[in-house]
Every structure is written in structure tokens, then in C-alpha cells.
Amino acid sequence: MKLRYFLFIASFSLIFTARCNQQKAEQDLPNSIRTVLESRLPNGDLEIAKEHIYLTGLLNEFYYFRNFKPAWTQEGKLTCQARELHYQIQQSQFDGLFPSDYHHNAIEELFVELDSINERGSQVPENKLSQLDVLLSDAYMRLGTHLYFGKVDPEDLTAGWNIPVKKSNPQLPNHLETAIRKKNIAESLESLCPSFPIYQQMRNFLRDFVNLEEKTNQWKKVSEAKMIQPLERNKDIPLIRDRLIFWKDLVPYPVEDEEVYDSAMLEGVYRFQERYGLNQDGIIGKATLEALNESPEDLIQKVSVNLERLRWLPDTLIDNRFIVVNIANFQLDLMQHGGRDTLLTSTAIVGRAYRSTPVFSAQMSYLVFNPVWTVPPGILKADVLPEIKKDLEYLEKKHMKVFTSGGQEVDPNKIDWRNAVADKFPYLVKQVPGPHNSMGLVKFMFPNKYNVYIHDTPEKELFKKDTRAFSSGCIRIQKPFELAKILLKEHPDWPEEKIEEAIQAGKEQTVSFKAKIPVVVLYLSFWTDWEGKPQIRRDVYKRDKPLYEVLSSRK
Known part of the structure; x- marks a missing residue:
């Protein structure tokens, strides 16, 4: 009986002593955290666990304010919020980010060490607790x-993104303090993500592609050497059919001849082409084959860079x-109600790769019927002036005239074109209104430093192409008159009849909007549509790879 009593007293004494020691460590922890924050390397940097x-x-x-x-431990043990943050760091890969940027491995090692010490009933070293606390806080605020x-x-x-970034400050120290107090680390981090509904939808698709990539041992490329028409025979048809089934554009079905492009497979090709924004002609050509060769790994990178582009957008943009x-x-x-309703969709033509359309935002303030096109300096130098030097009749063929800066017409025969230099050319070259005009019959103006605007075009056949990068930077649209009619609906003095009359008149006429639009x-090669379906596009300007390289680098 005495021995049992002695053992009880001894055990209680050990527990009491350990608890007292742990309480003392807890009392000393603020000083330890302060010491950690003040401990700098010779270059001024702060480093914890390498x-x-x-x-x-x-x-x-x-x-300081706490x-x-x-923030992350109590009585030497990890709080639920600490473990939740660790999980959210792991989940950051589905935001197209990299857990290693947020001390993932170091935090995990310290978690294992602390749990092991606690299981043994030993006292957790004070420096371990303070280092882990600062690591977790830095991880939260960097991820945020x-x-x-x-x-x-x-x-x-190098590829410009000229949309103003967010100006608001999320006040991360206060944000973190509130999250810890309310015990909602996951919700607080989610609140820092873009509020656009497509962000979470794209995040879910990234998770799906990661799961698919883990199940894909080897991604065999389909030959892009030959176009395949429906009902044709080709040795690559079995692989293409399997690829369509893999992406769920086609359900498995009994096949009579594996190498024949049959009607059942045609339906899957239609669905696949729709997702990639290709002409749904059922022809397996270069663009379709290129898309079929994109692997889950390729799509992981594509979704990742486009999630990053969404994070660049300010919430007040629309x-x-x-x-x-x-x-x-x-x-x-053309959208309204914050993007919930689409009033008009129009196919567009954008700038060639070497004259790319810039990414930017501006306010549309007016439109012009039967516009006069003043040739921009860049196009004058690269295209128009060299053509005039070769053949002076180029001006007449293109319905162009030469004017002084004051608006007086100049006889082109009196200009020394041979010695004309674009950078010092004292005249303006203008194309007169009409169906031949490069602007077409209407243009929409949103003044910007790039001299880019939206307009009609006489080259209607180009809208039938899969890849429509043909302009010198401006945006040509297939439905300019429909857009003009919608934008002028709020102008009672501009009914549809008057719009038609203005177009037929053949004279330049400007109409200002009551409110700027x-x-x-943007440049998005992956997003989800209003039904939540993935939309995948060719990286026409080759911008995804350079962005992914920077995104995946350790900074």
C-alpha cells in the first residue's frame, strides 16, 4: 500500500514538474518569439530552419499587437488552426501555387518533432515553439x-499586362489575428482569393487534372502529319478514340473497325473541338491534333497561369x-449585371503575334459611323510607306489621301517619297470612309495609349478561321452593327432606323455615349463558361510557358 502511494506521489510530482516547466516555457515564449524576430543574418535577412x-x-x-x-500553440501543443494552415498550404497547389513557397517541409518536420515530444510527455523546447510560430505566421501571410x-x-x-492591379490593402496582420480568434483559417484564406465565380471552378478542374496526371504513366503523342476526314482510315484513329474517351468527350462503344473514323467518334470530335474553341467541322486537322496532344501536365500548367492572371485583376474592374x-x-x-448576363457575343480578330493586341482596360466613350482611318505611325513605317515607295498608285488603290497636320489635303505627286522617312514624315495618311476602309463602317473608341480600338472590317472571310490573329493590334468584330444598336438603345434619338441611315450616308459621324462603358x-487560355464547363484555348502569343517558369520558380 505504501509502495503504491509512493509511486502515485512520484508520478504526480513528475507530471506537476513537467507542467510547471511547460507553463514557464509558455511564459517565456513571447520573449523567445521576439528574439527570433530580432535574430538576423549579417546581410539583414531572417532565416528559420534554413x-x-x-x-x-x-x-x-x-x-507586436499581440x-x-x-499564435499557433497552446501549452506546447499545436492548435487545430495550426494543423488547418498546414493543410491549406498543401492545398495551395490547386491554386496553381507551390507549397514549398510557404515553408511546407520545414513546418511538417517541426510538426512531427513536436508531436513526438508531446507523446513522450517531455517538455517542448522553447526555441522550437517560437521558430514554428514565426514560420506558420510567415507562411499564412505570404500565401495570403x-x-x-x-x-x-x-x-x-516581357509580355505586357497593363490592367491596374489591386490598390486595396488586405491588412494581413489584422486578417490573421481575426482568423485565429474566430478559428476560421480556411475561410480567411479563401476570402483573399478572387471573387470571380470562375476562380473556384478553375481550381476544381486543376484538382481533377492533378489526379489524372498521377494516373497517367506515359502520354503518347498523336502524329500531326496528316489531316483526317470522317470515315477515313488512319493508324492513329485508335489512339485518338482513346484520347476522346479519356477526356470524356466520348463514351466507350463497340467498334467494328478500329482504324476507321466512324460516325460515333465524330460526335466526340465535335464536343472536343467545342471545348477548345475550334471550328466544329469534325475534321481532325493540325489545330485539333495539337489540342489532342495536350496532356494533363500541360493543362495543369495552363490552368495554373490563368489562375494567376485572375489574381492580377482588381475586383472593381467590372x-x-x-x-x-x-x-x-x-x-x-458585352455583359451586364456584373457578368451574370451576356447581351452579345461576337467572334473577333486580334493582333498578329508580332503585333500583338495588348492587355489593358479603358473606358469606351463614343463610336464613329463611316470612320476615316488615320494610319498609325507604326503601320505607316512598316507597311504603308514602303508600299507607296514601290508604287505611288498604292494610295489610290487603298482609297488613301495625304493631309497636313492642319487638315489640308496634299497632292501626293509633290511629295519626295524616295527620301521620306516615317519618323520624320510631316504628313498624315488617311483612308476615306466606305466599305473598303480598314475600319469597316463603324468603330468603337475607348481612348488608350496603344491606339487600339474595336471596329468593323471588310475582310469578313477571316472570321471563319480557327486562329484569328491577323490584325495590327486592333480588335475586329463580326457583329459591329449589333453592338452599336445595343449600346445606343439608351439613346432615344438613335433608333435602329437612324443607325441604318447613318451607315448608308457614307459620311463620318460621331456619337457619344451617355455613360462610359x-x-x-484579357488574355486567358483557360477558363470556365457560365455552365461551369472548361474552355481551353491555344496559347496564340506563347505567353503561358514563360509565366509558368516564373510562377514555379522559388522567389
């Missing part, structure tokens, strides 16, 4: 920064009514 600490300013602010008390602003600064890319042009989709949409010119 991990660079990025947001020291925000960390100091966060811990008197340097620990990337979710809110994006990881990559678009200004660091209004009740706005126009969005997706360059990669060769399409214009936001125009957003």
Missing part, C-alpha cells in the same frame, strides 16, 4: 499575399455593363 522569412515587417506588426504571444495579389508581378514579364475581349479566345462579350482586354 527557410528564408519573407514578410518580417508584417510579422513584427502582427506579434504582445508577442504565440499571393492569393490576393498574385505571386508574379506582371510588370516583371461595372454593371462592360465589354470583355479575350484575346486567346478571339471573342468579344468599361472595356477589358
Whole structure:
């Protein structure tokens, strides 16, 4: 009986001593956290467990206002919020981000070590608790920064992204403090993501592609050497059929001859071409074969870079009514109610790769019927002036005239074209109104530094192409008159009859809008439509790969 009593007293004493020691460590922890934050390398950097600490300013602010008390442990044990943050770091891969950027491995190792110490009933070293606390806080705020602003600064890319970035500040120290108090780490991080519904939908597709990629041992390429017509025989048909089944554009079915492109397979090709924005002609040509060769890994990268592009967009970019042009989709949409309703969709032609249409936003303020086209300096130098030097009749053939800056017409025969230099050319070359005009019969103006606008075109046949990058940067649309009629509906003095009369008149006429309309010119090669279906497009300007390289680099 005495022995049992002695053992009980001894055990209680050990537990009491361990608890007292742990309580003392808890009391000393704020000082330890302060010491960790003040411990710098000779170059001024802060490093913990061989991990660079990025947001020291925000960390100091966060811990100062909580008197340097620990945020992620209690009595030497990890809180549920700490484990939730660890899980959210793992899940960041489905935002197209990389867990290693948020101290994932170091945090995981410290978790294992702390859990092991606690299981043994030993005291957790004070320095381990303070280091882990700062690591977790830095991880939260860095992940939050990337979710809110994006990881990559678009200004660091050679391909311009000229839409203003978010100006608001998420106040991450306060955001984190609130999340810890309310115990809603997951919800708080989600609130920092773009509010566009397609963001979460795209995130789900990225998760699907990651799962598919893990199940795909080897992705065999389909030969792109030959176009395949329906009912033709080709040795690659079995692989193409399997590929359509893999992407669920086709359900498995009994096949009589595996190498024949049969009618059942044709339906799957139609669905596949629709998702990729290709002409649904059923012909397995170069563009369709190129799309069929995109692997789950390729699509992981494609979704990742487009999630990043969405993070660059400010939430205040869109209004009740706005126009969005997706360059990669060769399409214009007029939308209202914040993007919930589409008033008009029109096929578009955008700039050639070497004269790419810029990504930017502006306010459309007026339109012009029967516009006069003043040849921009770049086109004058690259195209028009060389053609005039070869043949002076080029001006007459293209219905062009020469004017002084004051608007007086000049006889082209009196100009020394041989010695004319575009950079010092004292005249303006203008194309007169008419169906031959490069602007067509109507143009929509949203003043910008790129001299880019939306307009009609006489080259209607180009709208039938799969890839429609043919312009010198401006955006040509297939339905300019439909767009004009919708935009002028709020102008009682411009009924449809008057619009038709203005077009037929053949004279330049400007109409100002009562309210300016936001125009957003984007570059998205992957997104989801209003039904939540994935839409995949060719990277016509080859911008995805360079962005992914920067996105996946350790910064």
C-alpha cells in the first residue's frame, strides 16, 4: 500500500514538474518569439530552419499587437488552426501555387518533432515553439499575399499586362489575428482569393487534372502529319478514340473497325473541338491534333497561369455593363449585371503575334459611323510607306489621301517619297470612309495609349478561321452593327432606323455615349463558361510557358 502511494506521489510530482516547466516555457515564449524576430543574418535577412522569412515587417506588426504571444500553440501543443494552415498550404497547389513557397517541409518536420515530444510527455523546447510560430505566421501571410495579389508581378514579364492591379490593402496582420480568434483559417484564406465565380471552378478542374496526371504513366503523342476526314482510315484513329474517351468527350462503344473514323467518334470530335474553341467541322486537322496532344501536365500548367492572371485583376474592374475581349479566345462579350448576363457575343480578330493586341482596360466613350482611318505611325513605317515607295498608285488603290497636320489635303505627286522617312514624315495618311476602309463602317473608341480600338472590317472571310490573329493590334468584330444598336438603345434619338441611315450616308459621324462603358482586354487560355464547363484555348502569343517558369520558380 505504501509502495503504491509512493509511486502515485512520484508520478504526480513528475507530471506537476513537467507542467510547471511547460507553463514557464509558455511564459517565456513571447520573449523567445521576439528574439527570433530580432535574430538576423549579417546581410539583414531572417532565416528559420534554413527557410528564408519573407514578410518580417508584417510579422513584427502582427506579434507586436499581440504582445508577442504565440499564435499557433497552446501549452506546447499545436492548435487545430495550426494543423488547418498546414493543410491549406498543401492545398495551395490547386491554386496553381507551390507549397514549398510557404515553408511546407520545414513546418511538417517541426510538426512531427513536436508531436513526438508531446507523446513522450517531455517538455517542448522553447526555441522550437517560437521558430514554428514565426514560420506558420510567415507562411499564412505570404500565401495570403499571393492569393490576393498574385505571386508574379506582371510588370516583371516581357509580355505586357497593363490592367491596374489591386490598390486595396488586405491588412494581413489584422486578417490573421481575426482568423485565429474566430478559428476560421480556411475561410480567411479563401476570402483573399478572387471573387470571380470562375476562380473556384478553375481550381476544381486543376484538382481533377492533378489526379489524372498521377494516373497517367506515359502520354503518347498523336502524329500531326496528316489531316483526317470522317470515315477515313488512319493508324492513329485508335489512339485518338482513346484520347476522346479519356477526356470524356466520348463514351466507350463497340467498334467494328478500329482504324476507321466512324460516325460515333465524330460526335466526340465535335464536343472536343467545342471545348477548345475550334471550328466544329469534325475534321481532325493540325489545330485539333495539337489540342489532342495536350496532356494533363500541360493543362495543369495552363490552368495554373490563368489562375494567376485572375489574381492580377482588381475586383472593381467590372461595372454593371462592360465589354470583355479575350484575346486567346478571339471573342468579344458585352455583359451586364456584373457578368451574370451576356447581351452579345461576337467572334473577333486580334493582333498578329508580332503585333500583338495588348492587355489593358479603358473606358469606351463614343463610336464613329463611316470612320476615316488615320494610319498609325507604326503601320505607316512598316507597311504603308514602303508600299507607296514601290508604287505611288498604292494610295489610290487603298482609297488613301495625304493631309497636313492642319487638315489640308496634299497632292501626293509633290511629295519626295524616295527620301521620306516615317519618323520624320510631316504628313498624315488617311483612308476615306466606305466599305473598303480598314475600319469597316463603324468603330468603337475607348481612348488608350496603344491606339487600339474595336471596329468593323471588310475582310469578313477571316472570321471563319480557327486562329484569328491577323490584325495590327486592333480588335475586329463580326457583329459591329449589333453592338452599336445595343449600346445606343439608351439613346432615344438613335433608333435602329437612324443607325441604318447613318451607315448608308457614307459620311463620318460621331456619337457619344451617355455613360462610359468599361472595356477589358484579357488574355486567358483557360477558363470556365457560365455552365461551369472548361474552355481551353491555344496559347496564340506563347505567353503561358514563360509565366509558368516564373510562377514555379522559388522567389
